[in-house]
Amino acid sequence: MIHNPDLELVDVRQDESFTVWSHGYPYRTVRWHFHPEYEIQLITATSGKYFVGDFIGNFEPGNLVLLGPNLPHNWVSEMAQDESVAERGLIIQFSADFIANTMRAFPKLKSLQNLLAEAQGGQLFSAAAGQLVAPIFRELLNARGFRRVRLFLSLLDCLVKDGERSQLASPGYMPDALAYMSSTFNHVLAYIGENLATDLREATLAELCKHSVSTFSRAFRKHTGMSFVQYVNRLRINVACEMLIDGDAGITDICFLVGFNNVSNFNRQFLEQKGVSPSRFRKYQELNMSSRNMTATDQAMSVPA
Known part of the structure; x- marks a missing residue:
């Protein structure tokens, strides 16, 4: 039986519209959890099992996933008990309000609507998409100002254009x-x-x-x-x-x-x-x-x- 997930409070600074960060493994947020924000996660090291809603699958470096608000998730790396890595994944988190306001300000971003709707059950992207967004993720870690926003939109554009993305949680799964x-x-x-x-x-x-x-x-x-x-x-x-x-x-x-x-x-x-x-x-x-x-x-x- 999978227990109810823990709440993670995402810390988006007041002077930022979204947060970009990386973490290793083990790490305090690596647990069965949820949060109201969207999340894009790219695995850069280790392999193991990952859980999204009622989905269970295998992951490896290059695993790229988009998660909708309040969708429970967890990635568990298969490593020795005393083993650790400095960086296991790269993460972007942003609120529904932020992306909705952005789409209103820029009507040409209307193509994001389908992607965000599909994210409610989690979206897995192709290995090619993972390779494509990896350098953008890296730049975003240190980018500031307009360049940061431009990189973020470029990354979303890569996700929208990936015709091989697939749903993770079953169609009937509803986060509560x-x-x-x-x-x-x-x-x-x-x-x-x-x-x-x-x-x-x-x-x-x-x-x-x-x-x-x-x-x-x-x-x-x-x-x-x-x-x-x-x-x-x-x-x-x-x-x-x-x-x-x-x-x-x-x-x-x-x-x-x-x-x-x-x-x-x-x-x-x-x-x-x-x-x-x-x-x-x-x-x-x-x-x-x-x-x-x-x-x-x-x-x-x-x-x-």
Whole structure:
């Protein structure tokens, strides 16, 4: 069974329209993963198995593939455990918004529409195309300004003109980014809930997800709408409220039971989230309960015997 893919957050600088880079093997991004950006990948060293959606195939140097948004993928090189290479592949990543805006600005690029549509299931290009784009890829690594854009469009032109390209994933395969995200972060949120009283650290959760801390942090905020620390503190304060309402444990005990390591921080977080201190929150709840009990007693007394 293939597990749901991890999310990779692609880092495209604000002063760039797309990112071009290379990596070796092993490398942190070499895992079953997906991202919202298009990706062009050219393998330059090693051979092995690659996975695109529900497709499994063999790759070798010259393997050139275009991937659509949120399409899960992975390349696994067949190498000895202690062996590594400095460069395994060259990669270009760009957003759907960028390429759509480019096509609107330059109507002659309309021929890209079919290529981008076909990329939803992944496209494998001919060995000849791989050889043709290799030097363009190399130049792109260091190109700047207009030359960089011109090289990028030249590379896309090579892909469009390759009449031997073929589909990788089956026609019925549909990437489901929402399901991938939900599955991954449901496990994360469940882990947090089950270990709330422990010393939860963002680095630990990032390691469990096989993300860097910065990648995990951005993905967590995108999924929950808040930072990891904010989420954990909010959950701990909510549990503390339940304990203040339903139990007799002292405030200091509750502080440590829900995972805070000092009372002053607990009181500060509680005040920020609830607008009152823990002790006043408990008094208000006791007043609320006594008021309810009094109302129930009055109603019982008003019922005719």
